Every structure is written in structure tokens, then in C-alpha cells.
Amino acid sequence: MVQLHDKTFGPYLTAEEIQQRIAVLAAQINRDYAGKEVMFVSVLNGSFLFMADLFKQITVPAYIQFVRVYSYRGTGSSGKVNELMGLNETVKGKHVIVVEDIVDTGLTIQYIHRTVTAHEPASLKLASLLLKPEVYGGNPKIDYIGFEIPNRFVVGYGLDYEGLGRNLPAIYQLKENEV
Ligand code: IMP
Numbered sequence: 001m002v003q004l005h006d007k008t009f010g011p012y013l014t015a016e017e018i019q020q021r022i023a024v025l026a027a028q029i030n031r032d033y034a035g036k037e038v039m040f041v042s043v044l045n046g047s048f049l050f051m052a053d054l055f056k057q058i059t060v061p062a063y064i065q066f067v068r069v070y071s072y073r074g075t076g077s078s079g080k081v082n083e084l085m086g087l088n089e090t091v092k093g094k095h096v097i098v099v100e101d102i103v104d105t106g107l108t109i110q111y112i113h114r115t116v117t118a119h120e121p122a123s124l125k126l127a128s129l130l131l132k133p134e135v136y137g138g139n140p141k142i143d144y145i146g147f148e149i150p151n152r153f154v155v156g157y158g159l160d161y162e163g164l165g166r167n168l169p170a171i172y173q174l175k176e177n178e179v
């Protein structure tokens with residue numbers, strides 16, 4: 001059990017489960033991009049640990065850049081996406097994979113997808129460690145998904161609750177009796 005601010009979280013995915021799944025995703029990417037170069041676009045802050053562990057297992061030539069979207073507060077999605085900061089012009093003509101921590105309503109990933117597309121990459125795919133299928137409409141398609149999870153707030157392994165919990169090596173879920 002983990003206590004962050006006023007909320008209690010219980011174990012959900014172990015560090016081992018996360019690492020095993022990332023190895024599978026990396027192998028898929030290495031296969032899918034054989035003979036190509038990849039430009040990873042990592043969405044800060046949440047994806048930084050997932051990005052790092054995935055990136056270390058990429059064997060095709062790989063570039064990386066980090067972007068940031070200001071859009072989310074507390075345990076409920078705010079529903080508004082403001083701005084994508086830091087996207088580099090060098091995505092043009094590259095095979096881009098956007099890397100997110102979690103797709104909830106999908107507003108964030110939809111906004112990033114639109115913005116990166118406007119920069120004319122050679123191809124664009126989306127990766128997310130976590131996805132909440134009960135909430136996400138399914139458009140655009142997420143090409144590489146770590147785990148599909150229920151619509152319940154999670155923390156750890158990069159994901160935070162009000163700034164805390166990102167350093168946990170495993171993922172924890174908000175307890176049943178809390179909202
Ligand atoms: P969306 O725009 O609703 O898909 O929300 C995506 C963003 O909200 C993610 O990048 C996270 O930063 C945040 N988020 C959504 N669900 C959770 C969660 O369960 N735990 C922590 N952050 C979350």
C-alpha cells in the first residue's frame with residue numbers, strides 16, 4: 001500500500017510485469033522498423049521512465065526528443081489541452097513514434113497526433129504504456145499498448161498524483177473506497 005497526499009493506492013502492476021511487457025514492445029518495434037531510423041517523441045513528464053526503459057532495448061538507429069503538454073490536473077482529466085511545447089522540426093520526414101504514459105480520454109494523444117502530423121513525418125505511430133479502453137474512443141489507434149487497464153486512477157512508474165508517486169518502480173491503483 002502507498003499513501004500519497006490524502007489518497008491510498010494498492011498494488012496493481014509489478015516492476016517485473018512492466019519490464020517484461022516493455023521487452024515485448026521493444027522487440028515489436030525493432031521488428032517493425034528493421035532497416036529504418038526511428039524518431040521517438042516522449043511526452044513529459046509521465047512517460048520518462050517508460051521511455052528510458054524502452055529506449056535502452058531499441059536496436060534500430062533511434063533519435064529521441066521530449067515534448068510537454070499542459071492539460072491535466074488531479075484525478076480527473078480536465079478535458080482541455082493547451083499547448084505542445086518543445087516539438088523539434090526534425091520530425092519532418094522521420095519515422096516518428098510518440099510515447100505516452102497513459103491514454104485516458106485521449107484528448108492529449110489526439111492533440112499530439114494532430115500537431116505531429118502537421119510537421120509531415122514520413123510515418124507516425126503511437127505508443128502508450130497504459131490505456132483505459134472504457135474511456136478512450138479508439139481514435140487515433142494506439143499502435144503499441146503496454147496494458148489495458150480499468151477506468152481507475154493509477155500512480156507509479158512515471159505517473160503521479162498531484163506530483164507524487166512518479167518514482168515508484170511499480171504501478172498502484174487508487175483503493176476501491178476512494179474516488
Ligand atoms: P487524456 O488526455 O484524458 O487521455 O489524459 C492523458 C493524461 O492524463 C496522461 O498523459 C496523464 O498525464 C494523465 N492521466 C490520465 N489518467 C491518469 C491516471 O490514472 N494516473 C495518472 N495520470 C493520469
Ligand code: MG
Nearest residue numbers: 044045046101
Ligand atoms: Mg502525461
